[in-house]
Amino acid sequence: MIKVSVLGLKNSLILSPLAEITIPPFRRICAEFGAVTISEMTYAKGIIYNNPNSLRRIARAETEEKYGIQLLTNNPEDLVNTIELIESEKLSDFIELNLGCPKPKITNARLGAALLRIQDHMLLKELLEIGSFSSKLPFTVKIRAGFDTVTFPDVLKLAEKTNVSFVTLHSRLATDTYQTPARSEYWKQAVEITSIPIIANGDVQSFDHACQIIEQFGVDGVAIGRSARGNPQIFQKQAKLSSREVYDRLIQYMKNTVYFNLFNLRVQSADFMKNFRYAANARKTILSMNNPNEIIEYTREMLGKR
Numbered sequence: 033m034i035k036v037s038v039l040g041l042k043n044s045l046i047l048s049p050l051a052e053i054t055i056p057p058f059r060r061i062c063a064e065f066g067a068v069t070i071s072e073m074t075y076a077k078g079i080i081y082n083n084p085n086s087l088r089r090i091a092r093a094e095t096e097e098k099y100g101i102q103l104l105t106n107n108p109e110d111l112v113n114t115i116e117l118i119e120s121e122k123l124s125d126f127i128e129l130n131l132g133c134p135k136p137k138i139t140n141a142r143l144g145a146a147l148l149r150i151q152d153h154m155l156l157k158e159l160l161e162i163g164s165f166s167s168k169l170p171f172t173v174k175i176r177a178g179f180d181t182v183t184f185p186d187v188l189k190l191a192e193k194t195n196v197s198f199v200t201l202h203s204r205l206a207t208d209t210y211q212t213p214a215r216s217e218y219w220k221q222a223v224e225i226t227s228i229p230i231i232a233n234g235d236v237q238s239f240d241h242a243c244q245i246i247e248q249f250g251v252d253g254v255a256i257g258r259s260a261r262g263n264p265q266i267f268q269k270q271a272k273l274s275s276r277e278v279y280d281r282l283i284q285y286m287k288n289t290v291y292f293n294l295f296n297l298r299v300q301s302a303d304f305m306k307n308f309r310y311a312a313n314a315r316k317t318i319l320s321m322n323n324p325n326e327i328i329e330y331t332r333e334m335l336g337k338r
């Protein structure tokens with residue numbers, strides 16, 4: 033059973049942000065299948081200074097009924113200014129601070145998961161206070177279990193004190209690789225120690241798996257990232273369309289946008305080559321193709337054979 037969402041929806045399955053993959057046309061489809069959607073992480077400064085790439089990335093598609101913008105910043109003033117801008121221009125329904133990105137380029141700049149380190153909790157507290165108290169929209173955070181040691185219990189305490197609306201917990205450390213399985217016991221622990229709604233994230237593979245996690249651990253929702261690649265119907269109990277129909281719809285949404293380019297076509301098309309015998313070869317073929325129409329035709333043909 034899906035719990036009533038903290039955002040007032042029937043369904044609390046969230047499309048977890050994937051940089052360069054959960055592009056607006058892809059989010060549009062996931063939203064049609066019932067997902068709450070969130071932009072890829074976007075530098076607050078990029079929004080403040082009207083960087084065209086940042087603005088494109090956070091542009092809300094018409095079907096995104098419950099949509100959040102995810103920010104990357106450690107600067108209190110930038111956070112206030114971005115929140116003001118998002119609110120005044122009604123760009124989203126909630127605002128999320130990224131506290132989970134593990135990339136050295138990000139964490140070396142004291143951004144993303146770096147702020148989970150105990151020595152950075154003064155700054156983190158300031159950011160959470162500003163996020164919650166200067167925003168009329170729900171303010172949320174996406175965290176990992178910690179940077180290189182487990183600190184999420186302390187982070188949850190800070191989030192509770194500062195009225196954060198919900199926390200998405202990707203139950204790995206930032207220093208873990210994806211080979212380390214996500215730790216479901218952290219979701220359980222999180223629910224036990226805080227009254228803030230918790231969204232579980234990490235290695236969720238299907239709609240039924242998400243329902244089972246909600247039941248078993250008492251979390252308020254589940255965020256699905258990689259398993260949604262090439263499979264936006266994961267947000268529905270039962271897939272109603274064929275993969276080819278979904279792919280066609282994605283291509284239609286990409287057409288006439290800046291996202292209709294070789295890079296996105298290769299990535300999105302290769303993502304649809306899942307779970308069949310020659311998937312690895314098909315993916316390789318797509319990634320080596322240089323002609324957009326050829327990629328589309330080849331992908332359609334392969335999907336037709338399934």
Ligand SMILES: Cc1cc2nc3c(=O)[nH]c(=O)nc-3n(C[C@H](O)[C@H](O)[C@H](O)COP(=O)(O)O)c2cc1C
Nearest residue numbers: 048049050051072073174202234235236256257258
């Ligand atoms: C390629 C890639 C890009 C990602 N980009 C973001 C991002 O922009 N913001 C974010 O909060 N998490 C990002 N993540 C983390 C995912 O949202 C998610 O937390 C993680 O993949 C675990 O969930 P999953 O097992 O359902 O994929 C990214 C992960 C991957 C693999």
